[in-house]
Amino acid sequence: MRGRFRHHHKEAELNITAFLNLMVILIPFLLITAAFSRFSIIELYLPPASEGTLKQIKELQLEVIIRKESLEVADRQGGLIRRIQNNADGYDVKALNELLVQIKVRFQDKRSVFILSEPETNYETMVQVMDAVRMTENVESGSVVQYELFPEISLGDAPPSQAPKMDEGNAS
Numbered sequence: 001m002r003g004r005f006r007h008h009h010k011e012a013e014l015n016i017t018a019f020l021n022l023m024v025i026l027i028p029f030l031l032i033t034a035a036f037s038r039f040s041i042i043e044l045y046l047p048p049a050s051e052g053t054l055k056q057i058k059e060l061q062l063e064v065i066i067r068k069e070s071l072e073v074a075d076r077q078g079g080l081i082r083r084i085q086n087n088a089d090g091y092d093v094k095a096l097n098e099l100l101v102q103i104k105v106r107f108q109d110k111r112s113v114f115i116l117s118e119p120e121t122n123y124e125t126m127v128q129v130m131d132a133v134r135m136t137e138n139v140e141s142g143s144v145v146q147y148e149l150f151p152e153i154s155l156g157d158a159p160p161s162q163a164p165k166m167d168e169g170n171a172s
Contacts, residue, residue, distance in 0.1 A: 060075055060078075060103075060107050060110055061075060061076035061077065061114070062074075062075065062076075062103065062107075062110065062112070062113045062114065062150065063075070063076055063113070063114045063115075063116055064096065064113060064114070064115050064116070064129060064133060065116045065117075065158045065159070066091070066115070066116070066117040066118060066121050066125060066126070066129060066158065067118060067158065067161060068118060068120065069085065069086055070083050070084055070085045070086060071083075071084040071091055071092070071093075071096050071129070072084075073096070073099055073100070073103075076114070081099075081103075082099055084096055084099070090125075091125060091128065091129070093128045093129060093131075093132040094132075096129065096132045096133075097132040097133075097136050097149075100132070100133060100136070100149050100150065101136050101147075101149065104149050104150070110150065111150060111151060111152045112150060112152040112153075112154065113133050113150035113152070113153055113154070114153075114154045114155075114156055115129055115130065115133065115153055115154070115155050115156070116155075116156045116157060116158040116159065117155070117156075117157070117158055118157075118158045119157070126155075130153055133149060133150050133153060134148070134149060134150065134151050134153065135147060135148050135149055135151070136149055
């Protein structure tokens, strides 16, 4: 009995044709539909320690303060330079950039700026302000030329607003 029921084992062939067909279609599809991201790095600097020397007092310490309703450009010792109110699209970073170009003309050696933001400031706003502060673009001879403004950026928290707040219950 034992001899009659011998099992003949055939080695199974591995058929990967269907898998290869899938890969031939899938790989180009994924490459075409992939969202390519561009990463850029912005170097940030820690604010210098407060020494209170005479040199620091006479030097411009430029601050850009991001408020809910405006952007404020100020000198740490001299106070507010200009308040740029939001427009219909949000923060007016173009006006900020134009003002910083005027400041850069007067203080050509100045490279640092403090960007101070309120806690509710979103990431996109921070990036837009940093871009406006770092450089400007001019069209010269039909091509766009970039100029450096204040590339050394330090971040911090905005001081409390100096503008008086009205109580909603007492407003008439």
